[in-house]
Ligand SMILES: Cc1cc2nc3c(=O)[nH]c(=O)nc-3n(C[C@H](O)[C@H](O)[C@H](O)COP(=O)(O)OP(=O)(O)OC[C@H]3O[C@@H](n4cnc5c(N)ncnc54)[C@H](O)[C@@H]3O)c2cc1C
């Protein structure tokens with residue numbers, strides 16, 4: 001076996017009781033943090049609660065905080081740490097703990113459900129959709145989202161302010177609004193709702209969400225800021241509000 | 254029994270991958286109260302990992318494509334063992350299912366004319382795979398997930414409750430399908446399981462259950478499959494009296510990562526080859542030219558020059574042999590490695606850097622670039638990848654009626670997606686799974702609706718679950734907590750993976766499989782004695798202890814079927830019975846459970862309809878069929 005490394009892993013329940021527990025564990029060449037967590041699970045703590053599916057950064061299940069940084073366990077290589085560094089793994093701080101490293105992320109699904117679905121033009125038959133690559137690229141960037149909710153976890157508006165959760169849907173959900181707004185064939189206007197119901201105004205464009213995104217989506221620059229600009233346009237220009245289904249302006253391209 | 258939550262639905266869908274979600278959308282759209290259940294969170298099922306694309310003969314890139322060509326490619330890929338009617342429905346309906354996704358908000362990559370772009374893939378004659386970069390599965394599952402939300406929003410407007418007609422139970426595992434009645438009257442009455450977060454039990458009363466639980470690949474050591482793939486649906490169907498068909502056919506995808514060990518088995522999408530990647534051995538030779546089997550000689554290039562020409566001028570050149578069906582490529586890689594011409598870590602080389610610019614690679618294969626860069630320190634725009642076969646997909650599955658997706662032998666039970674058998678025969682073509690999920694997911698939904706309508710029209714009372722079955726299910730679920738001295742479930746799972754990989758893996762022999770069966774018999778006892786620590790709340794050790802039972806049963810089916818089939822075909826390769834045997838082409842192997850033992854029986858493959866068989870040249874059919882069959886062909890009415 002390889003080197004022994006020290007891990008500190010949060011073990012706790014949904015009542016908020018728990019503590020960091022120390023594990024000394026072997027680490028082999030090329031491993032990621034998730035491999036080491038698996039080894040702890042297989043050899044020392046079979047009941048260690050953890051979420052994962054793809055182990056390749058594609059499903060967004062394995063989000064935790066490693067040494068305080070929100071990240072995916074399956075994409076964090078062990079060789080990014082110092083050899084004798086103790087690695088601390090804790091659950092996402094913004095959401096209630098279910099058990100150990102697993103959190104209750106239902107907040108994100110509930111907020112997503114408030115965004116009205118894609119609404120194509122009446123009478124446009126499946127098969128007759130025509131869109132240029134250039135026009136779909138904007139929304140495609142946002143659809144790379146693997147719903148890891150790391151941006152939601154990072155955003156200071158809700159990270160340390162439980163009370164804001166009622167009024168603020170978070171970057172992932174606001175980006176979904178931007179995605180639909182920029183969809184070349186969507187016919188609904190969600191800009192007002194983004195502001196009035198989903199709390200776009202709470203965002204003060206700190207870009208922490210963007211930095212945390214494992215898909216490297218430019219959440220703030222490409223989704224949130226353009227959405228904010230539209231809100232301004234809509235508020236002060238009724239004509240634009242009516243004809244709002246325009247492409248994103250080229251100044252943002 | 255106070256700690257069991259009760260729910261009543263018209264339709265219960267087990268599985269929230271592409272097949273399950275599409276089935277649920279269908280039954281809800283037809284007015285049935287539907288529940289969708291999944292072991293993971295919504296949007297995390299295996300479907301999310303699919304990379305390359307979804308096959309549908311829309312003809313957007315090459316207008317010569319049509320359903321007949323797609324049908325023929327599917328039959329050929331499956332070595333003429335596919336259920337012809339399923340292959341026909343699949344090829345005919347796939348385009349409509351893809352277009353429908355677009356009307357639900359999916360954004361596929363586009364052609365210059367603004368249509369859905371389509372890419373080349375192994376075994377598909379024309380560019381046929383609709384795609385979004387190399388994250389097509391993500392687009393598919395997200396679109397379906399968002400369509401579900403859209404339907405829930407409609408329901409909310411009417412009833413002020415998002416979940417009044419369509420409810421998702423995420424992180425909930427079904428352990429038992431419950432039946433009512435005896436003998437002839439046996440039919441589905443519901444399903445039983447537990448919520449993973451709280452460990453509490455749930456009971457669903459429903460006259461129809463749709464199995465859409467995906468595959469079994471977790472039973473093999475090197476695998477592209479996640480913890481979910483323990484063959485639950487396969488086992489549930491067997492235990493409710495259903496049958497499994499052709500479980501010996503397992504697809505080992507030719508290109509999994511081989512280094513570092515922690516990522517061994519992770520998939521390298523076939524698009525890498527579709528977009529120009531070549532396979533070479535340690536002598537820098539494009540070895541695939543040495544392995545083109547006779548049946549495919551006419552369809553593939555013989556020289557590198559011709560193969561290279563195909564990417565830009567497919568009309569006048571034949572396709573490169575790197576794009577042969579997956580089973581062929583996997584076997585060739587194994588042979589090269591065995592002959593000592595492998596890469597340093599026991600694979601071969603796959604390279605796109607020489608043919609595509611760094612920019613194109615990052616645009617067309619972004620997640621592959623990402624995956625190698627971050628997990629293996631390899632920059633695929635400059636270096637070649639090391640790849641080798643990985644367990645990827647099970648062609649075998651629950652035996653179903655082709656049109657309604659009804660499970661054979663169990664009224665009220667339906668099955669779609671990877672869990673169902675038949676469509677892919679002995680080998681699945683890339684891209685044919687995502688289309689399968691949508692075509693047959695929808696059909697399973699329709700099948701359940703029709704079953705319910707008939708039941709209601711006949712004025713039948715809904716079947717009710719038996720209390721003793723519920724008690725038994727509770728007891729079985731809690732059993733691992735009562736073991737004091739039992740084994741660690743992770744150790745048992747690893748041993749099972751070793752047995753299957755070593756003795757029933759890519760290349761098989763009778764002796765090895767017989768010893769596998771002995772080992773599996775021992776393991777049955779070990780599985781029954783597994784012990785778990787901790788409590789019921791989100792306890793993965795407990796979850797695994799229960800999943801192991803499914804894995805065990807399904808592994809036995811694979812080993813027994815593989816031992817029974819004395820030929821090599823598609824995803825079943827035997828050293829002691831090399832080559833295809835036309836007599837075996839006519840045979841489906843059926844597994845059923847009797848007194849807790851897996852029984853194997855032979856069953857005739859349904860004979861293709863006149864219209865379909867005439868799509869093939871007799872010269873091609875003669876490579877697969879027996880004299881008797883070929884004689885029948887010459888007498889048209891003889892086709893039954
Ligand atoms: C890495 C990778 C890449 C692939 N790329 C492609 C591709 O490009 N094109 C293509 O066509 N195919 C591809 N495939 C194959 C394809 O993705 C799968 O075959 C397909 O997604 C399976 O879909 P499904 O709906 O049948 O099952 P899944 O998507 O696996 O869903 C199964 C569902 O069942 C649930 N479930 C299972 N057991 C239970 C239980 N006991 N109780 C409750 N719920 C349960 C799971 O939680 C999950 O929600 C790929 C596969 C992999 C692994």
Ligand code: SF4
Nearest residue numbers: 155203205206207209
């Ligand atoms: S940019 Fe806005 S949404 Fe993103 S972290 Fe900052 S405040 Fe939150």
Ligand code: SF4
Nearest residue numbers: 145146148149151213
């Ligand atoms: S936007 Fe990025 S960080 Fe946020 S959920 Fe999606 S993938 Fe995760």
Ligand code: FES
Nearest residue numbers: 054055060062074
């Ligand atoms: S396990 Fe899928 S993103 Fe980490």
